[in-house]
Amino acid sequence: MSEKSESRTNKLVTIICRSIGRTHLKIALDSISAQSYKPIEVILINSSEKRLENILPLDVQVTVLDQPTPLSRAEAANAGIDAANGSLLLFLDDDDYLSNDHISNLASKMSSDSSVRAVYSGTQKVTSDGEILDQVYSTDFDPILLMRDNYIPIHSMLFDKSxxxxxxxxxxxFEIYEDWDFWLQLAQKTKFLxxxxxxxxxxxxxxSGTTLSDESEKYDPESKISKARAxxxxxxxxxWTGSNINKLIGQSYNELARHCDDLNTxxxxxxxxxxxxxxxxxxVNADYENLNRQKAKLEEELAVVGSYLQESLAKISDLEVEVKQRVTTxxxxxxxxxxxxxSLNEILSSRSWKFTSPFRKARTLSKTVxxxxxFHNTKTHAQKAGVEKTNNIISKNKSRE
Structure with missing residues (x-):
């Protein structure tokens, strides 16, 4: 089906944009212009003193409602509702934005079930610079849970003007939670998908004023959030009927019981x-003690080795000195x-040495003789002494006889 013929069969969607002139408004409007669904009109409630014509998309019909005095969030929403021409309505604040198929998905889902007049999508939380955060709002519809908390972001919901x-x-x-009150009104008349x-x-x-620093802030009587909830x-x-309140208490009890079970687990x-x-x-402690004992033992061994090393180094030093002395010597x-x-070579090669050679030989020979x-004289004297000793012994023996 061509876009032109599809536009004839689709219902007109009015997107109501409440703006206080924030810089992200153009991103919000561009995300509307990029929608695959047609036809769409925009009712722009301008509660700022800025002129917005230069940032308006050219391919979408935009009606700007400049306000002489700033409107509250609820008043701005009602002003947009009163000016809406579409059969289906959606709110988009000027700092939020949509993916290209947001309206198409919601409108298609709504047309598939005639008993449903409100459909909402999952919503991703991002930083002020558009970086994706971990938090996603995507809870299935539960009218009892809606009595306790607002879990549906305002721009995620497409609803019938009826x-x-x-x-x-x-x-x-309501200065805060005006959208929560509005969802409670819608839930009285239709189920949500x-x-x-x-x-x-x-x-x-x-x-919006609904940002929490801590979950307990919702129940602190002095906090702005707590007062708005009250x-x-x-x-x-x-x-709310007694049955509704009993279901709410039962649901809270069951949720608390599940939470306790999770905590026990x-x-x-x-x-x-x-x-x-x-x-x-x-x-680890036993290993630590064992390591300490090993450490102490190793330290003792290290001390012994260190002492031996010092002695060895001292000996080496002494040996080095001695070696140096011996080398010098x-x-x-x-x-x-x-x-x-x-000198010897000079003597041996001299004439006097050669001339005296016979004398040296004779001297050597005489020393030998x-x-x-x-030796011969020494031997002779010894023999004489032995003979005399023998004769003395014989003489002594004869005198005894």
Whole structure:
């Protein structure tokens, strides 16, 4: 089906954009212009003093309602509703934006079930710069849960204008949670369908006043959030039946019971992990003590080795000194030897040495003869002494006889 013929069969969707002139408005309008669904009109409630014509998309019909005085969020929403021409309505604040198929998905889902007059998608939370955060708003519809919390971002919901004709309006008494009150009104007249697909983007740091620093802030009597919630309950407490309130209490009880079960399971797991860690710690402590003993032993051995090393180094130092001395002495001896050898060579090669050679030989021969004679004389004297000793012994024996 061509876009032109599809436009003839689709219902006109009015997107009501409440703006206080924030810089992200152009991104919001561009996301409307990029919608695959046609036809769309935009009712732009301008509560700022800025001129917005230069940022308006050219391919979408935009009606700008400049306000002489700033409107509250509820008043701006009602002004947009009153100016809407479409059969289907959707709100988009000027700091949020949509994916290209957001309207198409919601309108298609609504047309598939004639009993449904409100459909909402999943919504992704992003930073002020558009970076994706972990938080996604995508809870299935539960009218009892809606009594307790607002879990549906305003730009995620497409709803039929017939609900407006039946009296649903934004309540000006609410400065915060005006959209929650509006959803409670719609839920009295139709069931909601939820599409889990994320096609809407909620920028953190807006002016809705519903941002929580801590969950407990919702129940702190002094907090702005807590007071706004109390204001919602004050309005609706007379319209909720005893059965509704009992279901709300039962749902809260069951949720708390599940949470307690989860905590008990986690506590059991933590206890088991603690036992394992305790065993591991005991082993680590034992290993630590063993390592300390080994360390002490090694330190003792190291001390002995260190002492031996010092002694060895001292001996090495002494040996090095001695070696140096011996090397020096050897050098001197070699030099002296060389000098003596030179002198000897000179003597041996001289004429006087050659001339006196016979005399040296005769001297050597005479020394040899003298040694022989000396030995012979020594032997002769010994023999004489032996003969005399023998004669003395014989004489003594004869005298005894």
């Amino acid at each position: 609900l407006i004709d039946e009296g649903c309006r934004f309540d000006p008494q 939820h599409i889990p697909n994320v096609t809407a983007y909620y920028r953190s740091g807006g002016d 204001q919602i309950f004050e309005k609706w407490k007379t319209q 986690q506590l059991k797991i933590i206890g088991e992990q603690y036992d394992v860690l305790k065993t591991d710690l005991n082993k 050897e050098k001197h001896l070699r030099l002296h030897e060389a000098q003596l050898q030179t 003298l040694k022989v004679l000396s």
